[in-house]
């Protein structure tokens with residue numbers, strides 16, 4: 001019997017067969033922990049994908065539902081002793097679902113709306129401008145007080161994520177920021193679509209810290225989007241187009257391609273896989289580094305900050321890129337900072353790209369668990385290196401009245417770098 005997948009980027013058969021059904025991944029899977037359903041576990045989802053590949057199952061609404069509930073957090077990859085490449089299997093399967101138009105129209109429209117907005121900085125800037133107007137006009141308070149958005153869970157989720165005062169338009173960073181002191185190399189900095197608009201200070205601090213660490217920082221204009229959101233949504237061809245465009249902007253002139261957004265870094269490290277026989281893509285992917293990796297051994301003249309800080313591992317940094325120690329080392333290196341471990345720090349906060357907009361109820365349940373853990377640390381600051389996690393956790397702290405400042409690690413590091421040292 002023919003399989004349910006066609007020949008355009010089907011999930012890899014060897015990857016599917018690598019699962020030996022041991023179940024070691026189950027306790028690490030956030031959706032299994034919440035729902036207790038085998039088909040909402042990694043093992044169950046691999047079973048579904050394999051059954052579809054072998055023609056024992058069609059791409060039914062039930063099949064799609066279990067795949068949609070997956071966060072794509074890749075915690076199962078970390079746990080799996082058999083090396084099942086779950087992230088790639090999921091992305092390929094979502095690609096098949098997307099191309100067949102197998103979802104209800106309302107879901108396709110929501111997804112199309114998000115993908116027509118989020119990865120396009122100019123359109124997103126217009127939307128953020130409209131959001132600023134919405135907040136400053138007092139309309140947001142009216143809508144919240146009247147619970148007008150309550151019946152529309154997805155709209156309400158979007159509205160709730162907006163920071164209380166989105167930053168104003170930031171001055172663009174120069175195309176080249178020269179290294180200070182002894183030069184260690186040249187990096188290209190990815191600005192990120194959401195990061196550059198909602199967290200411009202994170203990019204500014206990233207550039208400043210890297211120059212202080214001895215790197216020339218190249219910031220190509222019109223660098224565009226890395227394609228991560230498209231990839232996670234199964235729009236693989238669009239992700240490829242964006243990836244090729246990004247590659248050409250960075251060229252071969254840099255030693256490292258640096259990002260401060262975990263989701264972008266994880267996707268860029270996969271270009272070599274998704275672009276197939278493309279040597280430039282492989283070279284590019286091999287140069288991708290999270291900012292924490294390059295700063296971890298920099299000898300920066302940091303000032304004292306008397307703070308208790310805890311750290312949340314973004315899924316696409318801890319599981320997608322295996323970067324866990326470096327952000328902790330950076331934070332612990334700030335004199336006066338007391339770093340306290342967060343229980344289940346690498347369990348998803350519910351953000352997961354646009355999951356919190358598409359599956360708001362599940363995302364809220366995960367956020368509630370994360371907030372419990374954060375409150376238990378007694379920390380005044382939560383640091384995390386991904387814009388989606390920053391928005392999601394900050395939203396939770398606001399709504400719950402938790403007096404916790406939510407910051408990117410480079411923002412804390414920037415605070416600890418004296419002004420004179422910043423400029424000189």
Ligand code: SF4
Pocket residue numbers: 028029030031032040041042045069070071072073074075076077086
């Ligand atoms: S990616 Fe995350 S949510 Fe999906 S099956 Fe793996 S652990 Fe569970």
Ligand code: SF4
Pocket residue numbers: 018019020021022023024025026042043046076079080081082083084
């Ligand atoms: S840990 Fe790996 S091999 Fe074991 S059930 Fe999970 S995916 Fe399959």
